[in-house]
């Protein structure tokens with residue numbers, strides 16, 4: 317028996333197919349999936365919005381967990397909630413200007429507060445000073461700007477009375493004993509909570525028209541590593557949940573946090589979170605979207621000052637595309653419902669760059685192996701238009717760059733930002749290489765782009 321298992325494992329390794337990734341709950345073919353996801357892979361760039369009661373605490377969306385707050389202690393954020401400047405049209409316009417093609421907003425985060433008018437809870441925006449369904453306004457605004465609409469929905473819920481204890485729950489952070497778990501779990505029933513999620517997702521996916529993306533968050537059932545104190549597919553009823561989602565919105569694109577890794581169709585894309593650009597290379601060839609914040613937290617965090625620079629943000633975007641993935645950048649609006657000036661400034665800079673260079677992002681992916689990456693630069697590639705983009709990370713003022721092995725492969729070179737021609741000739745020392753001459757003055761873009769029209 318053991319021998320047989322070993323053999324199966326070995327065969328799977330040789331053939332490159334993961335042994336346990338074979339189950340499939342639907343009937344979609346790879347080609348159909350590719351078609352369904354085309355707009356998303358072509359877009360490459362989206363905006364995440366984390367907005368909720370935690371925006372008022374302004375010190376991390378996990379504040380309830382971090383400070384071990386009970387529902388009663390957290391109630392003040394509900395009582396104060398009144399985003400008088402909430403204007404998703406402004407958000408959507410900023411996203412669009414920055415070149416983003418889709419948005420994903422928290423309809424409910426781990427704190428359990430709903431930004432929509434759910435029939436199944438009183439813990440919702442209509443019962444706050446906002447007095448209205450913020451999700452509806454968001455959907456209308458985003459759609460009106462011609463962007464695709466996405467919902468984030470937290471699987472965790474630190475407010476719901478039936479949601480059982482796990483090691484992320486605010487109430488078991490101080491006393492982690494089993495006795496405390498047992499005491500708090502008395503009367504809680506995950507089956508009822510699962511029904512609550514199905515009910516709410518049904519509302520979200522039937523009452524707001526076509527929804528393009530669903531971002532469910534998250535699972536951490538580490539198979540005993542956390543003494544069974546995480547939650548995963550069984551706790552959420554993930555298989556049924558995903559079936560329901562696909563039934564209600566057949567075209568929708570769903571992330572991978574339901575803990576359905578053993579299903580071939582358990583997710584549409586991977587979600588490397590806050591990883592470095594170096595790490596993104598690992599995802600080459602997969603379908604993925606890296607989610608990143610401007611600073612350390614997702615929810616508005618007034619005193620957090622490690623904001624990424626314009627160059628770091630550009631690097632994330634370019635490196636994502638050059639490895640065949642998407643980038644979703646997060647904004648945590650303030651409790652008044654506005655983008656913080658630091659977010660707006662970052663978006664404005666991206667808007668300037670994207671206006672000039674978005675052809676090197678949309679519909680692009682990694683370059684074919686036959687094109688070596690010029691030193692210090694990164695490449696993106698559009699297979700349909702047969703254009704190759706050299707992102708000049710290190711601008712050689714008044715100098716030249718070597719395009720290694722490019723002789724005979726290109727017919728025209730120009731800056732992308734102004735379509736001005738760049739001259740090139742074969743290298744004197746190695747005629748396979750081309751030497752491209754750049755002007756002394758660097759164009760006014762942090763990372764300028766050269767567009768090569770391929771033969």
Ligand code: GLC
Nearest residue numbers: 366377378533534589607614
């Ligand atoms: C995490 C965090 C969360 C954030 C999310 C975004 O799982 O729990 O606060 O919303 O990732 O990727």
